[in-house]
Amino acid sequence: MLVVIRGAGDIATGVALRLFRSGMQIVMCDLPIPTSIRRTVCFSEAIRLGSYSVEGVEAVKAADPQEALKLAQSHKIAVLADPEANCINELKPQVVVDAILAKKNLGTTKDMAPVVIACGPGFEAQKDCDAVIETMRGHYLGRVWYFGKPIPNTAVPGLIGGYAGERVMRAPADGTFEGVASIGDMVHQGDVCGTVAGKPMLATLGGVVRGLIQTGAHVRKGMKSGDVDPRGVVAYSRCASDKAIAVGGGVLEAILNLSGALADSKPLVTEQGERPVRDDEEKDHE
Numbered sequence: 001m002l003v004v005i006r007g008a009g010d011i012a013t014g015v016a017l018r019l020f021r022s023g024m025q026i027v028m029c030d031l032p033i034p035t036s037i038r039r040t041v042c043f044s045e046a047i048r049l050g051s052y053s054v055e056g057v058e059a060v061k062a063a064d065p066q067e068a069l070k071l072a073q074s075h076k077i078a079v080l081a082d083p084e085a086n087c088i089n090e091l092k093p094q095v096v097v098d099a100i101l102a103k104k105n106l107g108t109t110k111d112m113a114p115v116v117i118a119c120g121p122g123f124e125a126q127k128d129c130d131a132v133i134e135t136m137r138g139h140y141l142g143r144v145w146y147f148g149k150p151i152p153n154t155a156v157p158g159l160i161g162g163y164a165g166e167r168v169m170r171a172p173a174d175g176t177f178e179g180v181a182s183i184g185d186m187v188h189q190g191d192v193c194g195t196v197a198g199k200p201m202l203a204t205l206g207g208v209v210r211g212l213i214q215t216g217a218h219v220r221k222g223m224k225s226g227d228v229d230p231r232g233v234v235a236y237s238r239c240a241s242d243k244a245i246a247v248g249g250g251v252l253e254a255i256l257n258l259s260g261a262l263a264d265s266k267p268l269v270t271e272q273g274e275r276p277v278r279d280d281e282e283k284d285h286e
Helices: 010-020 045-049 065-073 087-091 234-238 242-259
Strands: 002-006 025-030 051-054 057-061 077-081 095-098 115-119 131-133 168-170 175-179 192-196 199-202 207-212 224-229
Touching: 002 010, 002 087, 010 025, 010 057, 010 115, 010 242, 025 065, 025 087, 045 051, 045 057, 045 077, 065 077, 065 087, 095 242, 115 242, 131 242, 168 199, 192 207, 192 224, 207 234
Parallel strands: 002 025, 002 095, 025 077, 057 077, 095 115, 115 131
Antiparallel strands: 051 057, 168 224, 175 192, 192 199, 207 224
8 A cells, every 4th residue: 555645754764664664665755855843764865865664664865756756666665745745646555644833724635636634733534635634742643533523732841850931942033044953962941052143052951852943044033943852852743653663553453444444344443433622621632
């Protein structure tokens, strides 16, 4: 089964790992200059480096859709610099997954493939896609919604080690990012981890540098450009997160349910596939 994944950042990489290890052929699409933060666990690094491995799985940059297909068929993950995913028209995959996590729909439509799955806010199942995977940390993380919308974007990062927004490092100015620290470094609060236009980007708390945008990337003031893991475990910076793996599991479930990949199965979409609405939000999530 051929799956095209829009995005090749850390969540998309977790999705790709679960699908690849389940025997599917994977082609990923991302920007020519990726803006991934957790680069040590992002297959988007293949665009920059030519090839890149995460948890022992190798991704290779492809020049065009046909090369991507050959790579996917040779038990490698193919990565294209194709942010619009124009390769879909040529490859005609059985499944398209939008794992960009832009918090809005950047052009994914339900007619792109027989099965279309999206991750996170910005999508409505049965309108934009066949199913939406919950990406909010907490009780519903990784669940498949076959109707309606996931939890709206709160703009607050999930808790890790007791910290949420505090662990995010943001660009201090508009300009070109220059890295000072490296992913996996232990830092203290106030350490300089990078600079933009001569202004320092400081570690917001002590711990392990979990993510850092690549040197040379253009950033805007306030743009997320790094984050610190207060748990202080360096090994966590080199493997897919619990969130990425949970979302990947949801995508795998939806594919098996909707595609008929299991010969003796039929789609089990029921009314239970719609997310319950919390007391503190409106039914239309606006």
